[in-house]
Structures are given as structure tokens and as C-alpha cells.
Amino acid sequence: MYLTQFLHRALQQSPDSSMTVFENRIHSVREGIDRVARLAAGLRGLGVRSGDRVAVLALNSDRTHELFLACWWIGAVPNPVNVRWSAAEISYALADAEPVAMMIDQNFLEIVAGLDDLPTLVYSGTGAIPPRMTAYESLIEKSEPVPDTRTGDDALALLLYTGGTTGFPKGVMISHRSLMTSTLGNLASGRTVVNGSSNLNTNPMFHLAGIVGWMTQNVLGGTQVFLPTFTPDSFLRAVDTYRPSVVALVPTMLQMLVSQKDTSDYDLSSVQIVRYGASPISPSLLERAMALFPGSGFSQGYGMTETAHISMLGTQEHTTGGDLLRSAGRALPHCEIRIVDQDGAEVAPGQIGEVATRGDHVMLGYWKRPAETDEVLRDGWMHTGDAGYLDERGYLFIVDRIKDMIVTGGENVYSTEVENALAKHADVATCSVIGVPDPEWGERVHAFVVLQPGTETTAETLRAHVKSLIAGYKAPRSVQFVDSLPTSATGKTLKAELRRTALAAAG
Numbered sequence: 001m002y003l004t005q006f007l008h009r010a011l012q013q014s015p016d017s018s019m020t021v022f023e024n025r026i027h028s029v030r031e032g033i034d035r036v037a038r039l040a041a042g043l044r045g046l047g048v049r050s051g052d053r054v055a056v057l058a059l060n061s062d063r064t065h066e067l068f069l070a071c072w073w074i075g076a077v078p079n080p081v082n083v084r085w086s087a088a089e090i091s092y093a094l095a096d097a098e099p100v101a102m103m104i105d106q107n108f109l110e111i112v113a114g115l116d117d118l119p120t121l122v123y124s125g126t127g128a129i130p131p132r133m134t135a136y137e138s139l140i141e142k143s144e145p146v147p148d149t150r151t152g153d154d155a156l157a158l159l160l161y162t163g164g165t166t167g168f169p170k171g172v173m174i175s176h177r178s179l180m181t182s183t184l185g186n187l188a189s190g191r192t193v194v195n196g197s198s199n200l201n202t203n204p205m206f207h208l209a210g211i212v213g214w215m216t217q218n219v220l221g222g223t224q225v226f227l228p229t230f231t232p233d234s235f236l237r238a239v240d241t242y243r244p245s246v247v248a249l250v251p252t253m254l255q256m257l258v259s260q261k262d263t264s265d266y267d268l269s270s271v272q273i274v275r276y277g278a279s280p281i282s283p284s285l286l287e288r289a290m291a292l293f294p295g296s297g298f299s300q301g302y303g304m305t306e307t308a309h310i311s312m313l314g315t316q317e318h319t320t321g322g323d324l325l326r327s328a329g330r331a332l333p334h335c336e337i338r339i340v341d342q343d344g345a346e347v348a349p350g351q352i353g354e355v356a357t358r359g360d361h362v363m364l365g366y367w368k369r370p371a372e373t374d375e376v377l378r379d380g381w382m383h384t385g386d387a388g389y390l391d392e393r394g395y396l397f398i399v400d401r402i403k404d405m406i407v408t409g410g411e412n413v414y415s416t417e418v419e420n421a422l423a424k425h426a427d428v429a430t431c432s433v434i435g436v437p438d439p440e441w442g443e444r445v446h447a448f449v450v451l452q453p454g455t456e457t458t459a460e461t462l463r464a465h466v467k468s469l470i471a472g473y474k475a476p477r478s479v480q481f482v483d484s485l486p487t488s489a490t491g492k493t494l495k496a497e498l499r500r501t502a503l504a505a506a507g
Contacts, residue, residue: 001180002152003072006219007033014196014221020062021198021225021242027062034145039070041146042139046120048100050075050151053159055094055102055119056206057081057112059228063124063136064205065214067103072176075151079159080206082169083108084488091115092168093161096368103136152176159367160208162305171367172305174208181360182308183215185334191297191315192216194272197245198223200238202230202253208305209277213248232256236266243270250491251281255430258288259453269295273315277301282423283325285430290318302328302398306363307382310335311396326420327395328388335359339390344378347389352399352414355388356381387414404495406435408443413474418445421469422476425462427455432485432493433476436502446502447476450484480505 010019010029019032027035048054054071056078058064068078079097081090090111094102099119104112106125112118123129124136158174186192192213193199199217201224203210217224225242227234230253239247249257254276257263274289274296281300290298297315313329331337338346339353347353362382365373376383387405388398399414406413415433422431429450438444451457459479466475480502486494 001177002150003157003176003180004069004148010221018223020065021223022062025062035140036066036069036073037145038140038143039066040073041143043070043076043101044074045143046101048076053077053079053097053099055079055081055099057108058103058105058124059083059107060201060205060226061228062226065224072157073148075149077156077159082161082206087111087114089169097159097171160305170369173364173367175364177360178363179215181334182212183219185332186212186216186309187220188333189312189314191273192275192299193220194245196221198225199246200225200227200244202227202235203248208308212308213275232260236263239268239271240266245270245272247271248275251276251285252487252491254289255285258292268293271296273297273299275299275301282420284423286325300329304384307357308361310337310357326397328398329396330394335361337396339388349390349392352387352389354402355384355386406443406445408441408445409473411473413445417470418466418474421466422447422462425465427451427457430485432495432498434495434498434502444477445474447479448482448485448498449479450482
């Protein structure tokens with residue numbers, strides 16, 4: 001398996017169709033592949049060799065697409081950097097990965113100016129080329145195309161850094177086989193992309209979910225449309241203008257979209273599939289999102305950087321309603337899932353334990369961290385750190401991160417269960433639940449709540465609401481009303497920040 005395989009097939013079958021669209025730039029398959037082969041030669045001219053890392057500090061664009069493919073064309077390794085990290089986190093990741101070159105756009109010149117020991121910089125942004133940087137387009141224009149090395153199988157294909165909110169980020173090593181396995185598994189599940197159609201890339205391409213979604217459309221054939229950053233207005237305009245068949249959104253994006261006062265000026269009817277994931281979604285938000293895209297099928301994927309998607313709740317299952325909408329779906333065709341106890345033994349259906357998975361989709365390991373690799377890869381199984389259970393039909397339900405489980409008065413409370421109950425109150429727009437130290441209970445359940453615009457409620461009202469749905473000891477003993485929740489670039493709520501906020505408020 002090699003990740004440039006689809007390019008050769010596309011060149012045979014649809015050379016004149018559109019491959020990429022970014023703002024006013026459109027490249028056909030024929031043009032796009034020629035640019036990839038020339039860019040690959042240009043990277044070689046900068047000293048990039050097979051196995052070398054090429055960092056990317058740039059927003060989504062057609063040039064990000066080309067750089068990934070050009071790296072694979074010569075056996076190099078794309079190393080995309082989280083664009084929301086601090087300068088210290090970026091500096092650490094670059095020192096750890098030791099890239100030979102780095103592509104940067106205009107949005108990150110100020111950050112890079114403060115960093116030391118940088119690799120060769122390739123400028124892909126707008127405006128004048130900064131001093132001591134190589135122009136992206138000149139690498140293509142001045143280079144003759146080189147043949148595809150067809151590097152694949154267990155060769156390193158991606159180095160993605162995960163974490164960064166607690167401690168130093170870890171480099172996750174993804175092979176060609178792993179990424180292609182995940183891609184084909186998504187395709188085999190059905191209704192994740194539309195053959196020969198267009199995919200609007202909104203999820204950042206430093207995140208594996210965004211990369212797998214992009215690759216799935218690549219393999220099936222079609223056009224990639226790139227949105228550099230998400231805002232409700234920019235997304236709605238892009239759908240109205242480019243008419244994509246597939247969009248991918250995280251719950252925070254969906255929340256922003258459904259909170260728009262009026263979307264009637266935009267035609268969203270082209271969207272056939274809405275993919276979502278990366279963090280839990282409340283039933284009320286999902287219901288409102290499905291009303292915003294009434295003609296679309298919804299598909300939810302669950303996974304992590306180390307595994308890509310391992311389960312999916314498909315479009316047909318979203319029409320059934322009920323408790324199934326709280327599920328993360330069933331194991332995708334390319335992998336196994338089981339729930340294990342602390343000793344690694346499989347538990348019975350309905351019993352909560354740690355989610356584990358095995359198959360060719362699993363990472364090679366953590367970059368330069370063999371001990372941490374051994375902690376999570378045991379007996380052929382990747383241990384995710386998520387707590388969940390499987391029902392009798394094989395549907396997976398995620399209840400919490402194991403480290404986020406709250407122990408109050410000797411009872412285990414899973415934050416997701418409390419969040420789902422809170423979210424059913426009509427005044428709650430979004431919420432997050434954590435455990436904070438309590439002298440009487442050890443920990444107490446503490447909720448951060450964002451209210452719907454124009455509404456008012458009290459902590460006692462919300463406590464009573466939660467108690468009407470789940471056990472009283474699970475109800476929040478304290479509630480903090482906030483304007484918004486801190487989120488990562490991939491839409492996950494940053495509970496470490498919420499803990500710091502709660503502890504600071506408590507003195």
C-alpha cells in the first residue's frame with residue numbers, strides 16, 4: 001500500500017477534472033499531479049531525502065494538499081504542526097522531529113521570527129517572499145518532475161504531534177499501511193464520501209480526522225475544496241459557492257452554525273453527507289444540526305490520533321433516534337474493538353472498561369518514546385485511555401476519559417453522562433463537567449455551562465433538572481456560568497484549562 005497510488009489512477013481516468021479548489025485557484029488532476037512531481041523534485045533540491053520530515057505550519061490550502069503528496073512521492077514524511085500551539089510548544093515539536101524543511105504561510109511569520117534553529121523555510125503564503133525563505137511556487141517552476149518512488153507499506157508516512165495541554169506533545173508515527181487501512185475502512189463503511197464529488201475540508205490537516213477525510217475522497221475520486229479557517233459565515237459562503245457534497249464538522253462548529261440567527265440566504269442543499277466527531281455531541285445539538293441540513297445524511301466517527309477512526313455511526317443509524325444516537329457506532333471493517341479491565345481481560349457486554357483496538361490502522365508507536373509506546377501497545381492491542389462499553393449488538397458507548405472519571409463519595413461518575421443530562425435543558429447551549437477537590441466528598445461534580453442567548457436560569461434549576469434524569473449523586477454540586485468553553489484546534493473541550501479556572505475561582 002502506498003499513498004500516492006490514487007494519483008496514477010486519477011490521471012488515467014479523469015485527467016481534466018478538478019482536483020483542488022482554493023479561493024480563486026483551481027487545478028485539474030493533470031496540473032495537480034505535475035505540480036506534485038515538480039514540488040517533490042524541489043524538496044529534493046533542498047536536501048529532503050526518504051524518511052526525512054517536512055514540517056507544515058500553515059492553514060488548510062491546496063498547497064498543503066500538494067506538499068503532503070510531494071513528500072510521499074519521494075518517501076519523505078509530512079510533519080504538520082498544530083497551528084494553535086504556543087511558540088514554546090511549536091519549538092519543542094520542531095526540535096523533537098528534526099525536520100529538514102518547513103512550509104509556512106503568512107499567518108505564522110511572527111511566531112517563526114521568535115524561534116531558533118529553524119530548518120529551511122518554504123514560504124507558501126501571500127505577499128512578498130520574506131528574507132531567507134524559498135518561494136513555494138519557485139520550487140515548482142524551476143524543477144523538472146521526478147518519478148514517484150511508490151514508497152509504502154510500513155514506511156513512516158506521517159508524524160503527528162498530539163497533546164500539548166498537559167506536559168510535552170508526543171509524536172505519533174503513522175505508516176502508509178496504517179493510513180491507507182483507515183481510509184479503506186472508512187470507504188467500506190459506506191456513505192462517508194460521494195464518488196467523484198467534492199469534499200469541503202474544514203478540519204485542520206494537522207489532525208488525523210481531517211487527513212483521513214481528505215484521503216478518503218482522494219481514493220474514491222473527486223475535488224478537494226479547502227477552507228483555511230472555520231467561521232459560520234465563511235463555511236456557509238463556501239457551501240453556497242462551491243456546492244460540496246461532503247462536509248466535516250466538529251460539535252463546536254455545529255453549535256456555532258445552529259446559533260446563527262438566519263441561514264436562509266445560503267443554499268445548503270448540495271450537502272449530502274455531514275461527518276462529525278472529535279468530541280461528544282448532545283442529543284439536542286444533533287437534532288438542531290440535522291434540521292439545518294434536512295436533506296443530508298449524518299455520520300459520526302470515533303477514534304484518536306494513534307488509531308484514526310475505529311468505529312462509526314452511519315447515516316442510516318442516525319434516522320433511528322433514541323439511545324443509539326448516544327453511541328459512537330460499531331467497529332469499522334478494518335479493525336477490532338474490545339473493552340478490557342485493568343488487567344487487560346475482556347469484560348462482558350454492558351460493563352464499563354477501557355476501549356482497546358487492534359489492526360493495521362494502529363500507529364507504529366511514539367516518536368523517540370519506546371517506554372510510552374509500550375504502555376499503550378500491549379499484546380497487540382492499542383489501549384485508548386477512554387472508558388466505555390459495548391452493548392449486545394456491538395455498539396460502542398464512550399462514557400469518559402479514564403483520567404477524567406470523577407470519584408465522589410466513593411461513587412464513580414462519568415462526566416459525559418452528566419453533560420448529556422444538562423444538555424437536555426432548553427436553556428443550555430453547551431456544557432462541560434469536571435471533578436474538583438472537595439473536603440467532604442473527595443471530589444465534587446462541577447459544571448461549566450454556556451446558556452442559550454437571551455435565557456436565564458439558576459444552578460439549583462439545573463441541578464433539579466439533572467436529578468430528574470440520572471442519580472442524584474451525579475448532579476453537579478456546583479455550577480459556573482461562562483460565555484464560552486476553551487477548545488483545542490480540533491474542537492475538543494480543554495478540561496485541563498477548566499480545572500485551572502475552577503481551582504482559581506475556589507482560591
